[in-house]
Amino acid sequence: MIRDITIGQYYPAESPIHRLDARFKIIAAFLFIVSLFIVDTIIGYICVSILLGIVIRISKVPFKFMVRGLKSIMIIILFTAVINLFLTQGEQVIWQFGVLHLTVEGIYMAVKMCVRLVLLIIGSSLLTLTTTPIQLTDGLEYLLHPLKKIGVPAHEIAMMMTIALRFIPTLLDETDKIIKAQQARGADFDTGNMMQKAKSMIPILVPLFISAFRRAEELAMAMEARCYHGDENRTRMNVMCMQRRDYQAMVWTALYLCIVVGLRVAVNFFPQMI
Amino acid sequence: MSIQINHLTHIYNPGTAFEKVALDDVTLEIAKGEFIGLIGHTGSGKSTLIQHLNGIISPTSGEILLDGENIHKDKTKLKEVRRRIGLAFQYPEYQLFEMTVYKDVAFGPTNLKLSPEEIHQNVVSALETVGISEEIYEKSPFELSGGQKRRVAIAGVLAMNPEVLILDEPTAGLDPKGRDEILQAIKDLHEKRGITVILVSHSMEDVAKLVDRIIVMHRGKAAMQGTPKEIFSHVQELEKMGLAAPQVSYVFAALKERGFDVPTDIYTVEEAKNVLYQMLK
Numbered sequence: 001m002i003r004d005i006t007i008g009q010y011y012p013a014e015s016p017i018h019r020l021d022a023r024f025k026i027i028a029a030f031l032f033i034v035s036l037f038i039v040d041t042i043i044g045y046i047c048v049s050i051l052l053g054i055v056i057r058i059s060k061v062p063f064k065f066m067v068r069g070l071k072s073i074m075i076i077i078l079f080t081a082v083i084n085l086f087l088t089q090g091e092q093v094i095w096q097f098g099v100l101h102l103t104v105e106g107i108y109m110a111v112k113m114c115v116r117l118v119l120l121i122i123g124s125s126l127l128t129l130t131t132t133p134i135q136l137t138d139g140l141e142y143l144l145h146p147l148k149k150i151g152v153p154a155h156e157i158a159m160m161m162t163i164a165l166r167f168i169p170t171l172l173d174e175t176d177k178i179i180k181a182q183q184a185r186g187a188d189f190d191t192g193n194m195m196q197k198a199k200s201m202i203p204i205l206v207p208l209f210i211s212a213f214r215r216a217e218e219l220a221m222a223m224e225a226r227c228y229h230g231d232e233n234r235t236r237m238n239v240m241c242m243q244r245r246d247y248q249a250m251v252w253t254a255l256y257l258c259i260v261v262g263l264r265v266a267v268n269f270f271p272q273m274i
Numbered sequence: 275m276s277i278q279i280n281h282l283t284h285i286y287n288p289g290t291a292f293e294k295v296a297l298d299d300v301t302l303e304i305a306k307g308e309f310i311g312l313i314g315h316t317g318s319g320k321s322t323l324i325q326h327l328n329g330i331i332s333p334t335s336g337e338i339l340l341d342g343e344n345i346h347k348d349k350t351k352l353k354e355v356r357r358r359i360g361l362a363f364q365y366p367e368y369q370l371f372e373m374t375v376y377k378d379v380a381f382g383p384t385n386l387k388l389s390p391e392e393i394h395q396n397v398v399s400a401l402e403t404v405g406i407s408e409e410i411y412e413k414s415p416f417e418l419s420g421g422q423k424r425r426v427a428i429a430g431v432l433a434m435n436p437e438v439l440i441l442d443e444p445t446a447g448l449d450p451k452g453r454d455e456i457l458q459a460i461k462d463l464h465e466k467r468g469i470t471v472i473l474v475s476h477s478m479e480d481v482a483k484l485v486d487r488i489i490v491m492h493r494g495k496a497a498m499q500g501t502p503k504e505i506f507s508h509v510q511e512l513e514k515m516g517l518a519a520p521q522v523s524y525v526f527a528a529l530k531e532r533g534f535d536v537p538t539d540i541y542t543v544e545e546a547k548n549v550l551y552q553m554l555k
Contacts, residue, residue, distance in 0.1 A: 012291055062290060174368075180330045181369040184361040185430055186353055186385030203381065206371035210416070 022139030155231035314491030360436030366427035421452025
């Protein structure tokens with residue numbers, strides 16, 4: 001159950017997507033997210049979904065993994081859907097009760113927001129699923145580098161991210177272990193009302209926090225013992241270098257953006273299309 | 275209570291790149307009152323096996339019978355299964371969470387909804403068994419030493435009055451004194467209360483000294499079973515599996531090689547001492 005959270009998890013496979021330069025992938029993921037807000041029509045979302053599907057196919061990451069990542073944010077999606085469904089102002093009212101009203105615009109809005117959220121999560125988890133945490137943070141550090149001039153601690157941010165990502169699976173494993181250990185002592189996490197359920201989390205959270213602090217301390221000690229002192233004069237083992245395939249992917253991304261923007265413009269100019 | 279494991283197979287993350295066959299068609303039987311040693315190289319499936327025994331994880335295929343009844347047949351009875359089969363995980367002290375030692379040990383019996391008197395009785399008797407004295411009861415478990423924490427955590431499992439006690443490397447990371455105390459407590463439990471004990475260990479010395487029967491796990495299979503004497507006589511096979519016989523048996527093998535007339539089936543220091551005394555007389 002706890003292993004269902006795939007955010008930040010890497011899925012090892014041999015695919016063109018895995019081999020792409022991390023810097024490019026971060027930018028592409030960012031552009032993809034932006035594009036989701038440019039697209040405004042059902043046809044647009046269908047196009048984006050199909051394209052995303054193709055990219056997932058190329059990446060060789062089982063689709064199951066993407067869906068699993070969604071499970072953990074299901075509540076947010078449902079919440080968004082409900083809010084949009086009942087609170088969107090609109091002309092064509094279908095049903096009304098006090099402040100709640102169901103409108104055609106509301107349904108349209110709810111569907112749109114949900115599709116957006118789902119695509120957003122799948123798109124960004126594709127980034128982490130196909131990029132090792134190390135590559136990811138290296139890429140991020142590189143991209144943040146120019147901001148150093150205005151005092152952004154790029155290296156430190158990247159290092160913190162590396163550590164945070166590195167510890168997600170560790171802490172998940174730890175949580176799993178603690179849950180099992182407390183279950184072995186007869187703990188029950190599934191029954192009871194909200195209050196009892198919240199209370200039943202204490203035997204998990206306390207040991208988890210203690211172990212997280214312990215790990216943090218040990219890691220800090222280990223880093224210091226090996227003379228880690230941050231950014232200055234550090235060299236890299238893997239120097240990032242753009243390849244031909246990265247340039248090809250860039251062309252594809254540019255093409256994708258053109259289509260998305262084109263669709264938006266087309267809709268604006270010829271609204272009768274939809 | 276007897277435990278029967280029939281054709282148990284467990285696969286982690288089936289159908290993904292992380293797929294791993296942890297248990298591969300394991301069939302075993304554990305009788306009431308036995309003291310079992312479970313040994314095997316890291317990743318051989320020991321931990322997965324013991325987690326199946328009290329229903330913490332479900333088998334991919336195969337079944338576990340407790341007194342002839344499949345433990346997964348009735349989900350509502352799982353709690354009862356977990357009471358009867360106490361499982362102390364590796365580094366159990368990491369599950370301590372309560373304000374006081376007493377409350378932490380009471381967590382298990384409280385979950386079982388026992389009466390306050392029963393809870394008190396169980397907690398006191400469990401803490402006594404592991405040698406935790408009364409002045410520590412009201413201390414925070416986090417103030418204790420490593421060995422004390424470990425014993426408190428094991429008491430937390432014992433307080434549920436299990437009929438079978440499974441311990442996953444109870445002595446890992448402890449100093450010799452802490453190790454002896456825990457092993458002594460386990461031995462007492464087995465002898466005085468007559469409960470079945472399954473001890474997972476990497477210490478061949480401990481296993482040789484304590485258990486009636488050894489089960490050797492290798493690559494998800496129960497590779498060998500038998501008394502310590504039988505198992506440790508297959509030194510070469512054990513070494514191939516990344517295991518070994520107790521240190522003292524190598525001393526005797528070396529003595530034999532140098533022309534001393536000594537038996538080579540000596541596996542505990544106690545035995546060795548007796549044999550050497552006899553010879554020197």
